[in-house]
Structures are given as structure tokens and as C-alpha cells.
Amino acid sequence: MSPPSPARAARLGLLLLSGSALALVSSCGLDTPVPPSGPVITIQSFAYSPAELTVDPGATITVQNLDAEPHSVTSESALDQFVPGAVAGVAFDTGPFASGARTITIPSTAPHGTIVPYYCSVHTSGMAQGHVMIR
Ligand SMILES: [Cu+2]
Structure with a gap:
């Protein structure tokens, strides 16, 4: 068997390139049909990221859970309360969910400077808590 001609090698390279680009596009499409454009809290390996998120009043926050284990983002009146x-007047709760995304909305009337702690209603003190700060 003879080595491929330069032209053939270039075509092969193009084919491989377009194949991997297609794979990228289709895997993105499968995981998140509509990429969130606003603020996002990601849960991975039992941790919130960012642990402190600053948003405007009226903001919709997308919470994505990359763990197979269910988690939630549930507001509490103060740290270490572990009850909704x-x-x-600002409260939110995604409810427990696994491997997917939920949204929570901050009221447009939320007072500036409010800091709302939240916890996971499934794992309570077994998971580090987070904060949503209202700009
Ligand atoms: Cu959890």
C-alpha cells in the first residue's frame, strides 16, 4: 500500500476536522439545548460554584446540577438554619433535582444589598452553603 498523496491527506484531515466539529456541536446540543445566558450556579461534586453569586433584582438564575445525585438550591433565613x-422577603427553592437544570427568579422588588444564604435540602450540613447577593 502506497502512502496517501498530499491532496488525499489534506482531504482526510478536513474530514476528521469536520467530524470532530460535528461531534462537539451535537454533544453540546444534547446536554444543554438552550445555553443559559444569565447568571449560573453550577453544582458539581457536592459543591456550589460560584459559592457567592451577585445578581440584579429580577434576575433569573440557572442552577445546573452536574452530579447524578440530587441537590437543591434552597434559601434560608440565616446560615446553618437548614430549613427553607x-x-x-427574598426566598427561592429549586427543589431536589439530579443531572439537569432548574431556574430560580429573584423578585424585582428585592432590596439592594440583600444577602440570601442557601443550602442543599438533600444534604443539609453535609454540603457547603452558598450565598446570593443582590446588587
Ligand atoms: Cu446536595
Whole structure:
């Protein structure tokens, strides 16, 4: 068997390139049909990232859980309460969910400077808590 001609090698390279580009596009499409454009909290390996998120009043936050284990983002009135609660009338709860995304919305009337701690209602003190800060 003779080695491929330069032209053939170039065609082969193009084919491989377009094949991998297609694979990239299709895997993105499968995981997140509509990429979130606003603020995002990602849960991975039992941790929130970013642990402190600053948003505007009225913001919709996408919470994505990359773990197969269910987690939630549940507001509490103060750190270490581990029961659903509100700060300055601001409360949110994704409810427990696994391997997917949920959204929570901060009221447009949320007072500036409000800091709302949240926890995971499945793992409570077994997981580090986070904060949403309202700009
Ligand atoms: Cu959890």
C-alpha cells in the first residue's frame, strides 16, 4: 500500500476536522439545548460554584446540577438554619433535582444589598452553603 498523496491527506484531515466539529456541536446540543445566558450556579461534586453569586433584582438564575445525585438550591433565613426561609422577603427553592437544570427568579422588588444564604435540602450540613447577593 502506497502512502496517501498530499491532496488525499489534506482531504482526510478536513474530514476528521469536520467530524470532530460535528461531534462537539451535537454533544453540546444534547446536554444543554438552550445555553443559559444569565447568571449560573453550577453544582458539581457536592459543591456550589460560584459559592457567592451577585445578581440584579429580577434576575433569573440557572442552577445546573452536574452530579447524578440530587441537590437543591434552597434559601434560608440565616446560615446553618437548614430549613427553607427568606431574607428581606427574598426566598427561592429549586427543589431536589439530579443531572439537569432548574431556574430560580429573584423578585424585582428585592432590596439592594440583600444577602440570601442557601443550602442543599438533600444534604443539609453535609454540603457547603452558598450565598446570593443582590446588587
Ligand atoms: Cu446536595
